[in-house]
Each structure stands twice: as C-alpha cells, then as structure tokens.
Amino acid sequence: MRDLEILMNPNKLVKHLKKPAREFTKYDIIKFIDDHHIEMLNFRYVGEDGKLKTLNFVITSKDYLESILSTGERVDGSSLFSYIDADFSDLYVIPRFRTAFVNPFTEHPTLDILCSFYIKGGQPLESAPEYILKKASTQFTKDTGYTFKAMGELEYYIIGKKNDLYPSKDQRGYHEASPYTNWENLRTEALLTIAQCGGKIKYGHSEVGNFTTDTHMYEQHEIEFTPVDAEEAVEQLIISKWILRMLGQKYGVIISFAPKITVGKAGSGLHIHMMLEKDGINYMNDEVGLTDIAKKFMAGILDKAQSLTAFGNSIPTSYLRLVPHQEAPTMVCWGDSNRSVLIRVPLGWIAKTNMIKDANPQERGDVPYIPGKQTVELRSPDGSADLYHLMAAIIMAANEGILAEDSLEKANKMYVNVNIFNDEHKALYHSLNSLPSSCYESAECLEKDSIFYQKDGVFPEGTINGFVKRLKGFNDKDMNERLFNNHEEIKKIVDQYIHHM
Structure with missing residues (x-):
C-alpha cells in the first residue's frame, strides 16, 4: 500500500x-x-x-x-x-x-x-491560526481516542467574457461538459496542479450555477477532496484557492469564492465532510447504518451550529446565501441525503453490493468490498470561512458531542427526513432553531459560546473577541429585510465582497 x-x-x-x-x-x-x-x-x-x-x-x-x-x-x-x-x-x-x-x-x-x-x-x-487547529485536533484525539478527518467541497464561480456559441440553460450547469461549459479546461488544469502540490482530490465537476449578462458569463464549478487529517484538509483548501486564483490570472478571468454572486442564482458553499477514524477504520457507520458515536459527533456540532457561523460565514453576503429554497441550510437539523438540512448524511456504501459485476458481467473473480467511505457533511460554511479557526471550532464541538451523555437523545430529536422548506412541513420548520441571519447575529452567538471555545486553552480570549468585533463591525443587522427586492443595493454589496476572502 x-x-x-x-x-x-x-x-x-x-x-x-x-x-x-x-x-x-x-x-x-x-x-x-x-x-x-x-x-x-x-x-x-x-x-x-x-x-x-x-x-x-x-x-x-x-x-x-x-x-x-x-x-x-x-x-x-x-x-x-x-x-x-x-x-x-x-x-x-x-x-x-x-x-x-x-x-x-x-x-x-x-x-x-x-x-x-x-x-x-x-x-x-498561541493565537496562530494553524496552532489553534493543532491544539483542537490533539485534544480531540486525547479525549476520544479517534482521529478527526475532514475534507472540503470547494465551490467557485468563473466570470469571463460572454460566448454564445454553445449557450447553456440558466441554473442547469450541474455536471455539464464541454462544449456546453466554457471553463472545463481551467478546472482540469487546476485539478492536476493541486494534485502536484500535494492535494488529495476526489473529483471535480461543473456545478448548478450558470448565467449570463449582456457582456459576461458566470460558471460555477466544484473541486472535492478526500478525507485527510484536519490540518492537511485546511492546507489543501488554502493552496487550492491560491492555485485557482493564479489560473484565473493566467486565463484573464475572475475566480470568486464569494457565497453569493447575484440574486436568485445558486451561491457557493464550502461544505465540510467529516469522519472518525481509529486504526485505519472509519467509525461513522457499520453494516446497519450510521453509528451511535457518529450521531453523538453530529449532535455536538449541531449544538454549536449558530456560533460556528462566526468562523464559517464571515462576511455579510454569507447571509444572502443562507436563505430557504437555495439548497443552503437555515435551520439546525440533520438528515439522510437531504439538502435542506444543516448536516447531511450522504449516500454511503453500507450494503455489500455487487453493482460493479452487474455493470460489468465480464468481470471475473471476487470484487473486493471497500468499506469506510461514509462521511457526514456540514453544509453551512462558504468560501469566506476562516478555515483554520472553523475546523478547530468544528472539532471542539464534535469532541463535546462524543463526550456528553445526552448527545444521542439530542441527535434523535434533531433528525428530519423531509424537505423542511415545503409548505406542508411548516410546523416542523418553525420548531427548529435557526442559523443567524447576519454577521452581527453570528457575533452574538459567538459571545454566548465564548467560554466553550476557550476550553483547554484552544482559542485565546483575544481571538474570540477579535472575531466578535470584526463581525459586529459590518453593521449588517436586519440586512436581509433591508435589502429585500432591492437588487441594485444587493449588487453593490456583492461586488464589495467578491474577493474579500
């Protein structure tokens, strides 16, 4: 091996x-x-x-x-x-x-x-971002005996000059291929370059978001990685963002990781997939399904979900993305293969299937069953995330969930198996806690959880206070209400933060 x-x-x-x-x-x-x-x-x-x-x-x-x-x-x-x-x-x-x-x-x-x-x-x-993450990761393994592994889904828009030769349908770019996508070559060059620089890549593809204006076309793409140790997961995201921007400069196009580009179009998230590993074994699932420890793990993250936005959604336009009906979460809950929830359990490989032999009847001999691919996906973060601090905070929350006696009960209460944005599920929707709707609200949530993040000396008090001050400094309280249907003002704020992170 x-x-x-x-x-x-x-x-x-x-x-x-x-x-x-x-x-x-x-x-x-x-x-x-x-x-x-x-x-x-x-x-x-x-x-x-x-x-x-x-x-x-x-x-x-x-x-x-x-x-x-x-x-x-x-x-x-x-x-x-x-x-x-x-x-x-x-x-x-x-x-x-x-x-x-x-x-x-x-x-x-x-x-x-x-x-x-x-x-x-x-x-x-003590306050260095990479050291805060190292402290959190070390403490997690010390307390639980597990290694926390993670990977990101890096979504971004490529903005270039309009090309009408092969027009694509608005917001129908998911897994589109050339010639109906114009920047597949940039993405594949990025994939190869990131891999040469040490990134562990799972795959790349075009995403849902695409639209055109009179002069420009906007294409959304995604690069997804494989789970690695938390510090490496952050490093490969940081290097990948740098590589993509360098390639944007090379091709004369804009690369933006901004959470929102325009009104009514798909925003860009930075979903974080997570798993627990010990002795090379993934403990997120067994032959029956999701394990109890995986549910406790999620319960800890859900419990701190509101304050986690302080690290994962750090600019005003983050909260233009976290709205209903945009495949982005707004409420604190989890579910299976459900894109309306905050933590999604993606389709895994639990059953010992024989799909490969069914698709390839000529295949001879036994096909090995490869377990251990199950992750859970936190869907709130976006490209504005302060990655070292976000990953450290997630690890601390997961750690608390594993150790707390009532976590399994909490997890069961927060499970949903329906699209909570559908009208027939209004009662369920309103029974759930909501994510913040602005940087200001996010800062208030972080203030409430400040002592938790300082536990074991992981986050210095000054670091927490710095985040609170910076988030409140945007003065964006009630922003969504103030900007409702005001497309001109929304465009101004989107343009202001298109390269903020």
Missing part, C-alpha cells in the same frame, strides 16, 4: 524521494533542491486575512539553505495580525517539511513550504 501511495502520487517530491510527504526531513528537502537545481525557496503562511503570504529566498549555498531550513526566519507579526503590538512584533516562521511542493507558476525553479509561527522563547504562537 505504501509503495502504491508513492508510485501513483503526482507530487514531484514524493516520487523523487520515494517516501510519503509526512516522512520528509530537512535533508530530503535539501536533496530534492540539489537534484532538481531549484533556485528559489518560498516560505508560505496564512495571516489574519486568511490569504497565503510569501517570503522569498534565493538559494546561494548549501550552508545558507540548511540555515534557513533549520532555524526559519523572522517576520513582522504586527503586519500579519492586528492583535500583535508593533513594539514587540517579531515572530519566527518555521517550515513544516511535509507541506513542501514545487511552485507551478514561477519562471525560475522554486520550492514552496508552509510554515508555523513561533515566539521569542521558541514556543508556538
């Missing part, structure tokens, strides 16, 4: 070094740089705004390279994080070797590595 992981891996470092990325050492990085005549090294890290930053090094000698890789470098923390004072702002950035990849866009051969932040005494920066 390990040999296949190496042989079929598109990451150039994995192939050359003949080992999985998780085993990379400093001398592996040096060897690859030397063998491939790499001329530059980039340290990459995420600041408070969620975007990928860069520190460039020209490689002038092996001694200099070893020094950089051994001790990292200094950066100005006050320019990266608003809560760090300018009078004592130096931070170390230290590379995480397993994240190394060949930069696919530079003219000169360049290697990029993601970094973590450390303070003067050599300790991790």
Whole structure:
C-alpha cells in the first residue's frame, strides 16, 4: 500500500524521494533542491486575512539553505495580525517539511513550504491560526481516542467574457461538459496542479450555477477532496484557492469564492465532510447504518451550529446565501441525503453490493468490498470561512458531542427526513432553531459560546473577541429585510465582497 501511495502520487517530491510527504526531513528537502537545481525557496503562511503570504529566498549555498531550513526566519507579526503590538512584533516562521511542493507558476525553479509561527522563547504562537487547529485536533484525539478527518467541497464561480456559441440553460450547469461549459479546461488544469502540490482530490465537476449578462458569463464549478487529517484538509483548501486564483490570472478571468454572486442564482458553499477514524477504520457507520458515536459527533456540532457561523460565514453576503429554497441550510437539523438540512448524511456504501459485476458481467473473480467511505457533511460554511479557526471550532464541538451523555437523545430529536422548506412541513420548520441571519447575529452567538471555545486553552480570549468585533463591525443587522427586492443595493454589496476572502 505504501509503495502504491508513492508510485501513483503526482507530487514531484514524493516520487523523487520515494517516501510519503509526512516522512520528509530537512535533508530530503535539501536533496530534492540539489537534484532538481531549484533556485528559489518560498516560505508560505496564512495571516489574519486568511490569504497565503510569501517570503522569498534565493538559494546561494548549501550552508545558507540548511540555515534557513533549520532555524526559519523572522517576520513582522504586527503586519500579519492586528492583535500583535508593533513594539514587540517579531515572530519566527518555521517550515513544516511535509507541506513542501514545487511552485507551478514561477519562471525560475522554486520550492514552496508552509510554515508555523513561533515566539521569542521558541514556543508556538498561541493565537496562530494553524496552532489553534493543532491544539483542537490533539485534544480531540486525547479525549476520544479517534482521529478527526475532514475534507472540503470547494465551490467557485468563473466570470469571463460572454460566448454564445454553445449557450447553456440558466441554473442547469450541474455536471455539464464541454462544449456546453466554457471553463472545463481551467478546472482540469487546476485539478492536476493541486494534485502536484500535494492535494488529495476526489473529483471535480461543473456545478448548478450558470448565467449570463449582456457582456459576461458566470460558471460555477466544484473541486472535492478526500478525507485527510484536519490540518492537511485546511492546507489543501488554502493552496487550492491560491492555485485557482493564479489560473484565473493566467486565463484573464475572475475566480470568486464569494457565497453569493447575484440574486436568485445558486451561491457557493464550502461544505465540510467529516469522519472518525481509529486504526485505519472509519467509525461513522457499520453494516446497519450510521453509528451511535457518529450521531453523538453530529449532535455536538449541531449544538454549536449558530456560533460556528462566526468562523464559517464571515462576511455579510454569507447571509444572502443562507436563505430557504437555495439548497443552503437555515435551520439546525440533520438528515439522510437531504439538502435542506444543516448536516447531511450522504449516500454511503453500507450494503455489500455487487453493482460493479452487474455493470460489468465480464468481470471475473471476487470484487473486493471497500468499506469506510461514509462521511457526514456540514453544509453551512462558504468560501469566506476562516478555515483554520472553523475546523478547530468544528472539532471542539464534535469532541463535546462524543463526550456528553445526552448527545444521542439530542441527535434523535434533531433528525428530519423531509424537505423542511415545503409548505406542508411548516410546523416542523418553525420548531427548529435557526442559523443567524447576519454577521452581527453570528457575533452574538459567538459571545454566548465564548467560554466553550476557550476550553483547554484552544482559542485565546483575544481571538474570540477579535472575531466578535470584526463581525459586529459590518453593521449588517436586519440586512436581509433591508435589502429585500432591492437588487441594485444587493449588487453593490456583492461586488464589495467578491474577493474579500
């Protein structure tokens, strides 16, 4: 299995070094740089705004390279994080070797590595986004004995010049193929590039959203990943967003992860799929169906669903997406294969079926049954999500759900098996708790759960206060009511936040 992981891996470092990325050492990085005549090294890290930053090094000698890789470098923390004072702002950035990849866009051969932040005494920066996630993930495994795995569905719009040669039907773009979709080539290039940079991709396809104006066409696409450890899940989303924007620049089109592009058209979410693993076994389901521990896991997330929006829906247009009849959740509940709920249990492979032999009667011998593919899907987050903080908060909520004695009872009460937006289910709809309808309401929910997120020292108090202040600063309370049917004002606010995240 390990040999296949190496042989079929598109990451150039994995192939050359003949080992999985998780085993990379400093001398592996040096060897690859030397063998491939790499001329530059980039340290990459995420600041408070969620975007990928860069520190460039020209490689002038092996001694200099070893020094950089051994001790990292200094950066100005006050320019990266608003809560760090300018009078004592130096931070170390230290590379995480397993994240190394060949930069696919530079003219000169360049290697990029993601970094973590450390303070003067050599300790991790407690408020660094990647360290908050690491703390949450470590505590989860310590408390439950399970590894939390996750992956994202990265939805985005490509906005380019209008082409009427093969017109597509409005809002009928789901799994459309060329020539009826114009940017399949950009998506497939993105898939290959992301994989070469270490992303574990499940598939890519065009999504529902498409429409045209007098001058431009808007196409929605999606890239979905496979479940990996939580930190890696966030890293591959951050790198993928950067790659897609770079390809947008290359092709002269706009790439937007904004939750809402225009009124009445499909918005873009960033659904998070999750699973529990121990000793290589997925504990989300057994031969009967969803396990009790999976239900407790979901109950914890549902219990904190309102405050989770503070991390997963961080701009005003997030709440233009979270409205009824747009395949986006508004109420706190869960269900099977149901796109009106907050947590959906997708169709799994529970039964030991023989579908492949039915489709291929010529297949000889036993076809292996491959279990362990079941996940549950949180449908509220969107492209504005602060990914490190969101994943950390989800993990903390799931942890509490697994440990709490009444979680199974709570989960059973929040299960629905109907479309809650249909008129005949109004009573059920109004019996459920609702998600916030603005950044301001989301901040109020976060304030109520503030002590919970500070448990075990995972989220510093200042981080929580910073989110509350920033969300309230949008002054968007009652925004949906104020903007109702005012398409001109909605367009202004959409344009304002189209590249905010």
